[in-house]
Amino acid sequence: MPDWLIKILLTVYTKIPPALRPTLKELFVKSTLRVESLAKRRQIIQGKRVEFLDFEIAHLLPYELLGPGPDEVLVEAECSLISPGTERAVLCGLPGARRGFPYIPGYSTAGKVIKKGKNVKGIEIGDRVAGRIKHASHETALASTLFKVPPGVSAEEASFIELGIIVLQGIRKAAIKPGERVAVVGQGLIGQLANRLARLLTPASLVAVAPSRNRERLAVLSGGVDQYLSLKENQDCVHAVKADVVIEAVGTPQANVTAMQCAREGGRVVLLGSSRGLTRDWDVWNVAQERNLTIIGAHISDMPERDASPQRWTYAQEGKLFLELVETKRLNVADLITWRAKPEECNAVYEVLAEGGRDHVGITFNWGA
Amino acid sequence: MLKLIVEHTYPSFATRDSSKPIEKRDRTCAVARVLDRNDTSVKSNGMPYVLTMVDSPDASTLWVAEASCFPVPSSLGAEEALLAVPLASALYLWDRLGLELGEVAVYTEGSDFAGLIGQVAIWRGGLPVIRLDHSSVEPALDQGECLSIADQEEALRRLQLRIKDKPGVAAVDLSGRPEIIDLILEVIPRWGRVMLAGRSQQRVTVDFYTNVHRKGAVLLCEAFDPLSILEKRERASYLSMAFRLVEKKDIVETCSRLVK
């Protein structure tokens, strides 16, 4: 839609009494979708999706979408994984994540292709795919952005795709060598995936550092950490960790410093968690310079769009690798799921998440159930 | 252990660095002759002189472990040999930052060796090589640029413009000052590399999320010490490179001008 038209519509919209606005907006969206459907000759599909209606309010609502465009496929979701950090930040309006409501969450989903556009090659109807798709029963996506799920990988496992890529790019930057001592600060989903992926590189020791013991049970499962330290019990335990490599997976400004404190002299610290906000009063000399630390930023947007280089693989390459690791049983992720929720339960799920998630790690919506 | 007689030291190196603990402040490097039991000069690895660290610029005769001595090529005079030490440290610094041909190299005021560090960036092919400085009297290096940070706002704008469209940026802060560190972190693009090499006396507020995490930046926290290369594992290769460089007359001239 051109800017001038949006401007006019917005001006008109603000003139309408607030009580009438939602109904009129819905009517407008529905009618434009129908016009678009006729013009593009694309069928209207009925689906359901999770919406954040306001701070700490999630609800499952019916919605309509157009069938796939020429380069797209229509995916019927089987399983979608909650990205706890990002989704909680938006739901609660935390710093750096203020979005308007309603907001449609989700970006890590696996499902089946039930319709495809005419230009799509390499993906057929009935194929199982995974990728950056919202928490929705049905969604269209560009075929080129999706990954085909290998046989032997379940929909639940495949729904870890986006989170897997996020953690893989961080672990790659950490360049862990066999025999190194590794610490993972933060034991939410990102932290626990980092445990598992770091384990693949044969560290001499793998230590989890977390605010509490809430997530210890899962962290020490096979493929997880050797030792679990709780900051609640001993704030000073960080100084004894002396890891060669520290993965920061909490995502708070203070956790950046905690991670640095866990590193040995000359150690590397990978900032994998999204610490929205400022780290204040960082004592650069005592925490970092005197101990010659290397601090490495690792966010999914740092990945090159194409042409990989050492320690910098593309999104597509990391995604393919993730599924391969699961397929070959090198990596187990299914046991990180602590709550297999029905989409209808989303209000309760996000209520728990808003409060901090209790001892949950992986939460999925199972759409097929 | 080798018995050494010190011939030349660089007292100025050590005394300038007031940030070091007092007991280490007098520590400096020296060019010394190796003596045998009868106090006659002998050669170490075929060289009559070695480089070593000494506890005081006034040291004369001392015993040092052979592993802590580095033979000086016979083609070099004592002055060149001493000059090779900060040069090797500067080579090490840019190597850590992985500066490549054609990448932007940014360095700052705040060290007596800033000029030398900038020069090494030029020798590594940095383009442009930009010095951030408060004073406008500091002459830019030949092939280098100088950007005034007297007006932070203007400096930020100009630096952003200069860096735009460049494939890579490596920067070293030698000042340790929060506002300069902030400027550098703000300006580096995706995949930028930064060394915090100036000893920070103050605490710093950093937006790690925006400027490190999301940019995929690498932050090396290591205060620059012109002599520390002698105590690093990698010293042999860096000193060898530096020795080869100071054999060239023009390079010696440039280095001694920049280090004075």
Next chain:
Amino acid sequence: MEPLRIGIVGAGAIAQRNAKEAAASGTAKIAGVFDLNHKVARDMARALSAPFFPSYESLLASPEVEAVLLSVPHYLHKSMTIEAASHGKHVLVEKPMANTLDEAREMIACCEKNGVQLTVNYSFRYLPKIQKARQLIQDGAVGDITGIQIIAHQFKDRGYWSGARSNSPDDWRASKEKCGGGFLIMNVCHVIDYVYFITGLKGTRVYSEYATLGSPAEVEDIISVSARLSNGGIASISASSIMRGTDQAEERIWGTKGTIILNGEGLSCYSTRPIDGKRPGKVFHYTKFPNVSWTAEWVKKFVASVRQGTRPDISSLEGWDNLAFISAAYQSMEKGMPLEVAPFPASPLLKNETMVK
């Protein structure tokens, strides 16, 4: 009148507003901007065509700066005011004046000692609606005041407590030590101030109950205060930042001859007297008020007092009275008994010295 050259300290959302309004007042010139978050300070300095200062010390050292406007977390008010006063700079500080009365006393003493003026941002007083209410009461619309009721309820989302609305996110608002308290000291303090202003009364004895029941914070998110007023009347405050979906904000002031109600719709007045040319015995609504920048008014009045050497309109006295009420309210629950509200110190300088001894 020569404009006052003000250094802006803090570049958060409120600071941005304050600076813009100060500049627009026509009586101030922005002489510099400082914030620990250099990026936002630089951006703000550019927007205001003012120089950026990388440290508070450098801003205070500038001869171009005559006064500072502090919009920083509460716990910094004292130290930053004292530093500024010691450099001979006048101080405009955000509300509340400080976190404790001891801090406020030191601030007042230091400003007195250095001969600089101090004002606290209780500028809502300059809202035409508030001025009108004061006028009505002075004209006798309610007679002798017998009761005051303040109701203030809203919802502060989780992001608020981690500073999500700010351009320099920080969780200081959730900290008792840094913020001094919760909804009462942070928000309701404004209402207490203008009710004092409208009525000319003060609280003399208070008792409160407060708690944190629904926020990720140490400070209170719900509070109820009962107070005796200086004329013997009774006041009550019911406030919380955890009421979802149905905000409420209203003040009622009533007396022997009538009632005034202030809320989002404006001002309503019932009087048994023919006030303001209206018929007695009927409720009148005042809903249209001119747009006035209350912050600009505050700055304008302060500049006049600096230039003329008179006591500021909203001085440390007003700042003190407000904080004294709030402090007593908090302490009363902690001690489990009603407490007297501390009067303004006769001579803070003297008191301070006595304390040192």
